[in-house]
Every structure is written in C-alpha cells, then in structure tokens.
Amino acid sequence: MKNKKTMFIIIFFCSWIFIASALLADNDLLMNVKMEQVSRLPYLPIYFDIEFYNTSSQDILFPHKNFFRDYLHFIVKGSQQDMRCSELNETDYRIADIKLFTIKSGETYIYILDVARYAGILDPGTYHVKVVWDSRKVPKGYQGYAESQWIDIQIDESAGEDKLMLDAFIKLYKRVPKCTLEEGIISANILSKYPGSIYAGWALSKYIGNPESAEPNKIKELIDKGLYPISNFVPDPDSGSRKEIRSKEMAQWQIKWAEIILKNHPEFLYSRRLTLAIAINSVVLGRKDQAIKILKNIAEQKNTPEGKWAAEYLSIIH
DSSP states (O other): HHHHHHHHHHHHHHHHHHHHHHHHHTTTTTEEEEEEEOOTTSSEEEEEEEEEEEEESEEEEEGGGGGGGGGEEEEETTTEEEEESSSOOOOOOOGGOOEEEOOEEEEEEEHHHHHHHHHHHOSSEEEEEEEEEOOTTSSSOOOOEOOOOOEEEEEEEOOOHHHOOOHHHHHHHHSSSSSOOOGSSSHHHHHOOOOOOHHHHHHHHSSOOOOGGGGGGHHHHHHTTTOOOOOOEETTTTTTTTEEEEEHHHHHHHHHHHHHHHHHHTTTHHHHHHHHHHHHHHHHHHOOOOOOOHHHHHHTOSHHHHHHHHHHHHHHHH
C-alpha cells in the first residue's frame, strides 16, 4: 500500500511538473497591442501594433510572418475570428518550407496589422477585441500560446460628405466589401465628387510621398538631381480620371492635396507626414524659406520620427 501511495505521489509530482512546464513555456511569449485608428468611421483601417515579447532566457524561433495566418486569431465580442481579407491564401506547405526567424531573449518583435480589414471590424458599433497567438501545433519552431489585453474599438456612423462617398462606393460596387476601402478601388470619379471626405483623404494620402522613408541626405541628393518626387499615375479628383504627373508638377499635386486633407481633417492620423511632404515638395519648387519655416515647426516635435528627420534635414541644407 505504501509503495502504491509513493508511486501515486511520484506520478502526481511528475504530472504537476509537466503541466507547470507547459504553462511556463506559454509564458515565454507575452503579447501587447497598441492601436491607431485612421478615423472612427466605417471601412477605414484600424492598425494594431502587436508586440511579441520574449521573456525567456533563450531565443525563440518564430515562423515567418507569411505563415501568421495559421497562428494569429482574434476574439471579437466573445467569438473567434480568423484572419480574413488577406493576400495570403490558405497555407499549403511542407515542413521544410516553413521559414523561421529569431526573437532573442528579452527582445520584442512588432507586427503591424489592420484589424479592421483582417478581423472584419467594419460596421458602426462598439467592439471588444483580443489578439490570440496559438502555435502549439506548429511543425517546427516555437510551440506556445499567448493572448493580448482586451482593446475597445468604437466605430461611428458616417455623416455628411463621408456618408455620401461611402454610399456611392457601395452603390458602385454591388458587393459590399468585406475589407477596408483600399485606395486602388476608389474610383477617381467618386473622389472628384467628394474630395473633402475622410475616405478621399485616406485614398489620396497614399500617393503623397513619405520623405522620412529615406535618409535626409538621400532626399537632398535626389532633389538636387531633379529626381524627387518620382513620377506616378495618380487619381485626379479634378478630372475624375487618372493621369501621370512628373517632377515639379507632382510636387505641386502633392502639396495641393496634402493641404486639402489637413484643412478638412486636422487630426488625420498621418498629419505630420503630410506636413513634412509639403515642406520637402516646397524645396523642390524653390520655396526654400517657406520650407524651412515648416521644417522648424516639425523639428520642435523632438520625440517624433518626423521631428527628428526634419531636424537632421535642416542641419544638411543650412
């Protein structure tokens, strides 16, 4: 009897160690989410910065983001939603095909995702959202489970010009989109009717260059050679069609629409980037004094990427 009791204790103890180890393994990965909403209106992106933090003393081998579809899920209003509206088809691969990358001990990997698009959070309402990572059955690499904190998302009804544009979009595209309004599928004709809409601002902002994407000295070099901004086919709300514009004409176009967006939507998510674009395109057009004034205002925001970039660019051109 004593031997049986001892055996039971040993089995129980070993089982407890196994369970505790599994729990510890799951706790090797912590998730945190930060949210940025383009607007609180329907069919616009809601960006989640999903932070994966390796709390363990060892490196974690993580599947490449191309495979995230299989392991990243959402809890929305208590029901699980898989990733949708993705350019990724259902994964079909051999174990050898799974690419891995390393999250070192104590380091954080950030994955940016449009949760409106991928979790179908599109219509007006209040949403309670949690991100779930579940790779417990991954063929190779990190096997674990993690959940983020709950995030509250509010989407309001559109009104005025915004509602008119959204209604026009849905009417033109008979099948109501399951995804956010991507700039490529908003016709220039619709843009021409509602240029002051937040939807037009979001669509057109994609065609306005982001100087911060390159080093300041590289942007100066391109401007000096007459190679900035690059030519592009843009939706032209004035004509209701698309047209190719180059060099200084492109700079004028970008300034015009950046100013319109900022006038109509001063709290626009990318307002600092648009302001920086106005400044750099002003340099292209020979309006150096105006550009320097704008850049100095941006540079005062020292803790922002745009502020740091503007300060460095000013040090180069002075």
